[in-house]
Amino acid sequence: MSRLHPNFLICSERSGSNLLRSLLNAHPEIYAPEPIHLGAFWERVEEFGDLRQSASWRALLAAIVEFLAGWKGSLHPSLRLDVASLDAAIPERSFAAIYDHLYALGLAAAGKRRLFIKENHTAQRAPIFRAAYPDASFVYQVRDPRDFLASCKAFPSYKYGSAQAAIEIWCADQQATIELRAQLPAGRVHAGSYEALIHDPEAELVRLCAFLAVDYAPEMLEFYKTEDARRAATHAAWRNLGKPIMTGNAGRYAQTLTRDEIAMVEAHSGALMDRLGYPRSLAAADLPPLPPSAPDARPPHLRHVDEASGSAVVHRIIDRHLP
Incomplete structure (x- = not known):
């Protein structure tokens, strides 16, 4: 039986997931490490x-050790992993045991009692996590898809390769979350938004801390002064973690997206926007028709892998280590 009782974050990339993680990691009782993308390994473990x-077994351990040695995310700066020590320490040969062992190491190194895990595409991978951790709770954070796309567009080349690919990812993430929430008891999911978090961070964090069964800690709002946030902010994609919350960072898509891009977003995600409380800016008659379905039947997060992302690095390492 697992020693852990994790809380998993459900949040699309470029939607404040690393901000929320950093805020929680600044809490004296919550261990919320940088993302290490073990879910991407777990999704392919049968190979x-x-x-x-x-x-x-040793090929899988070697792939994980190689990834964690080179990836920008870290369980804890003090941890050094190798295949031999993991092989000796992990009590059974299963990916659940690997996952459990690695996060238990990080939790012990941090000296904290509550575990908060940021994975990408958590809702799509929830069956894996729930099978290993049936009592796990989930924290859902959503962001306006137009601001999400504007953030993807700010990369040197569009994150996920194109605007359409990015919005397909966003839609798939939200739809999978809706389906997951329908399966879970109400008390096992906390829902919030990026906009609410940056508008009134104290109120949102008070709500979230109550859900996580810890007292609110005012030092969370000074997350950017922590060594964790300063280290993360050295990477371009996470540079905003080195400064206070950007309270005006909502609705800025109008400055960076073209009208055609806004129309594309609302054509794809309009029904989800309505459900999630994001008002549309264009009339239905002004929206383009949706393109035909992709012939590739894989889910969007496997079809549109950003080549600079942790998932892409995981896939390349797995391909090298498969026995």
Whole structure:
């Protein structure tokens, strides 16, 4: 049985997920490490074959160790991992045991008692997490899809490769979350928005701390002064973690998206925007027709992998280590 009782974040990338993680990690009782993308490994673990076989087991451990040694995210700065020590310490040959062991190491190194895990596409991977952690809770944060797309557009080339690919990812994330929430008891999901978080961070964090069964800690609002946030902010995609919350960082899409891009977003995500409380800016008659469905039946998060992302690095490392 797992030693952990994790809380998982459900949040599209470029939607304040790293901000929320950093805020929570500044709490004296909450361990919310940088994302290490173990969910992407777990999603492909069957390709390694029977983990009871030493060659398959050690190939998987080697892939994880290689990724964690080179990735910008970290369980804890003090941890150094190697295949031999993991092999000796993990009590059974399963990915759940690997996941449990690694986060338990980080929790112990941080000296905290509550675990908050940021994974990408958590709702799509929720069946995996729920099977291993049936009592897990989930924290859902959503952002206006137009601001999400504006943030994707700010990359040197569009994150996920194109505007349409990015908004397909956003829609798939929200739809999967709606389906997951319908399966969970009401007390197991906390819902919030990026806009509410930056508009009134104290009120939102008080609500969230109550859900996580910890007292609100005012030092969370000074997250940007922590070593964790300063280290994360050295990476371009997370540079805003080195400064206070950007309270005016909502609705800025109008300054960076073209009318055609806004129309594309609302054509794809209009029904979800309505459900999530984001008013549309264009009339239905002004929206373009939706393109035909992609012939590739894989979910969008597997079809549109940003080549600079943690998932892409995971996939390349897995491909090298498959037995």
